[in-house]
Amino acid sequence: MSSSRRNSRVIAARRISPTFAIDLATGQPSVQAASRASPTHLAVTQTDTVDEDDVNVAFEHEAYGPGSGEKPVDPFEVTMGPNDPDNPKTWSKAYRWYVTMFAAVLVTNATFASSAPTGILPQLVERFGFGSEVARLTISLFLTGYCVGPLLWGPLSEQLGRKPIFIGSFFAYTCFQLGCALAPNTAALLIFRLLGGTFAAAPLANSGAVISDIWDADTRGTAVALFALAPFAGPTLGPTVSGFMAVAGVSWHWVFWVLTFFAGACLILVVLTLPETYVPMILVQRARRLRKETGDSRYWAPLERNKQSFSQRAKHIFGRPFVILFNEPMLIAITLYMSFVYGVMYLLFEAYPIVFTEGHGFNAGISGLMFLPIFVGCAIAVAVYLLYYNPRYIRLMKEFAPHPVPPEYRMELCMVAAPIYAISFFWFAWTSYPHISFWAPLMAGLPMGFAIESLFLTLSNYTIDAYIYVAASALSAQTVTRSVFGAGFPLFATQMYEKLNPRWATTLLGCIAAVMMPIPFILRAYGHKLRKRSKYAPTGDGPMKPPGIQEKKNQQIV
Structure with missing residues (x-):
């Protein structure tokens, strides 16, 4: 495509809606990427509604392949059309709503764990012999993990895909909740809470990105607005659950056991029911499958050549x-x-x-x-x-x-x-x-x-x-x-x-x-x-x- 034609398409696209594309290799606006986009290809428009803690606005640089009427530059480049059955936006609405609600549950899981120890702080003080200030660190250190986690899990999901990050982070998160339940001393408890918060931040960084992957601009606003309740549901439910457990005479261990079981159940559902939704990674999987089935190593996906x-x-x-x-x-x-x-x-x-x-x-x-x-x-x-x-x-x-x-x-x-x-x-x-x-x-x-x-x-x-x-x-x-x-x-x-x-x-x-x-x-x-x-x-x-x-x-x- 000529430069003038490419630029004219970009200008036309911007006049229709304030959309843009980002080159995954540089993180900068890409005229070429934008020129090959269409309303079904772009990740964000003015109708979007997003949550604080959970949005990935990285764009799918050339993820869907050539625009309408264009031919691939390389016949071995693996592409995806807007009506492709592997395109997450073409999945059934019922399934996409399940994925949306499950993404919200993952965020609720993480934020619920952030405030859950509130009701058992007196028991922790009695068991470990520390002061009230140290007891409050069980909440603050978990939130400190949120400072680091989103900077790691969002970019990694753009290299490895959404699902592998969810699986790896929730496995570690579950293990650290187990560690809190069995913590023998103050240092172990606080370290496990910090690490638990770091890995619990994965759904905060990527659940919003999953919703962006599966919904088009017309529906995404409604989906994300409903999803936005999740970050506030968890913190408000945590003190209620742990408070009643403390009143019932249940040991403080069981608060962390509940968190372990909740995280473990989510991990199982991630493995069994959560699909890969990131289009560039779906194309990588398709390219690998074609190389294996045909024996031709020339098939490739854009993400495989956009490494930093x-x-x-x-x-x-x-x-x-x-x-x-x-x-x-x-x-x-x-x-x-x-x-x-x-x-x-x-x-x-x-x-x-x-x-x-x-x-x-x-x-x-x-x-x-x-x-x-x-x-x-x-x-x-x-x-x-x-x-x-x-x-x-x-x-x-x-x-x-x-x-x-x-x-x-x-x-x-x-x-x-x-x-x-x-x-x-x-x-x-x-x-x-x-x-x-x-x-x-x-x-x-x-x-x-x-x-x-x-x-x-x-x-x-x-x-x-x-x-x-x-x-x-x-x-x-x-x-x-x-x-x-x-x-x-x-x-x-x-x-x-x-x-x-x-x-x-x-x-x-x-x-x-x-x-x-x-x-x-x-x-x-x-x-x-x-x-x-x-x-x-x-x-x-x-x-x-x-x-x-x-x-x-x-x-x-x-």
């Missing part, structure tokens, strides 16, 4: 995300906001027992139930997004066509959620007196959960829309930063609540949330100007308001 050296990959994985982060004030603001929200969620695992166990006299099991309104609030946020905001966004796509919808329109739900998030802290703070009914602070979790889910959905989508060419690196930087906050916040939560008391400690959090509240409003009003000054955020040539009818007619004529 260790130093190149290490530089791209560990350096590039933070180079982008530190050079983008807009991204820094978004990342700090999301990290604060994430860190406070884990801080509440220390604050809730002070309010409900010490203040209202509930046992560990009932105190664990106090987290459930947060999850219900998250579910309400997803429902509102799917039933109201997503249809509005689809209408905007039609109004802005042929231009993409500016990322700033993502801020609508965020502008509602930000004030609600700040208000929920003041609600919880000044109803946390022991003489006030527990229902008052309990129900504060409902708007808090709604705000948490809404903020994550909208800010993650804004990041992808604004930093479309470097979205993978931007999201990686966000994942690591918020994991640091999640690991660090529980370490000072108890001291803060004991010294300031629940009223003033939570008020302090509410004040910080109020200080950050203007961020989505600023992005909505001035985000397009900030993007014009950005080195990494493409500004595009689209309008900030929907074109008028006459303008659309003129565009159609042109």
Whole structure:
């Protein structure tokens, strides 16, 4: 294909929707890769909805082979058409929904394990003889593993495939849960928790990528919005389960045995039922099969020739995300906001027992139930997004066509959620007196959960829309930063609540949330100007308001 023809196809594709392609070998935007793409070949469009902790936006460089009407450059290059039965997007809807729900279960497994020891911390203190600060490390170290894991498992899945990474990581994760159950001393317990969190991060990094592999752009938004509940279901269920186990007199060992059985069951299901969904790896498997069946070694798949050296990959994985982060004030603001929200969620695992166990006299099991309104609030946020905001966004796509919808329109739900998030802290703070009914602070979790889910959905989508060419690196930087906050916040939560008391400690959090509240409003009003000054955020040539009818007619004529 000539260079002019190739470039014209790229321009046409960008006018239809803000899509792009990435060369797997370099990690940079590839004109050639984009030119060979079609709407069924591209991984992300404006209609996508993504989760914080679990999205892989690496693109399938030439994964499907030549575009319509083109011939392969090499007849021995193994390709895949959009209607190929091996193409994950052609599998039955029922099977794809099973894979989606199972991917959500894998994330729930990992996040459930992060908070599960909350209910048995007193037993751990008694058994191992360490202080409460060390006991809280069982949660913080697990989250520290989240800082490292996503940087490893995402890129490795692009070289080895999704399924091998799930199998290897869940096998190790299961073994480390077993190690925690049999830990003979403090050092062993803490090391196993750290390593367990590192390997548990695999579904956080790759489950979202699996959904991107199997759904087209029209349906992916709904699938991922539902999937987005998983990261918040696990942490809220962990204290409930372990709390009731502690009340029932069950040994602390059994909390880790439950985690072992849960992880082991997921491992078995991964081996038996989870298919390989990464198209470049499916083509590698097809090429190997053809070489074996025909005896002709000339068959090859693109991924087999797109290998990076260790130093190149290490530089791209560990350096590039933070180079982008530190050079983008807009991204820094978004990342700090999301990290604060994430860190406070884990801080509440220390604050809730002070309010409900010490203040209202509930046992560990009932105190664990106090987290459930947060999850219900998250579910309400997803429902509102799917039933109201997503249809509005689809209408905007039609109004802005042929231009993409500016990322700033993502801020609508965020502008509602930000004030609600700040208000929920003041609600919880000044109803946390022991003489006030527990229902008052309990129900504060409902708007808090709604705000948490809404903020994550909208800010993650804004990041992808604004930093479309470097979205993978931007999201990686966000994942690591918020994991640091999640690991660090529980370490000072108890001291803060004991010294300031629940009223003033939570008020302090509410004040910080109020200080950050203007961020989505600023992005909505001035985000397009900030993007014009950005080195990494493409500004595009689209309008900030929907074109008028006459303008659309003129565009159609042109």
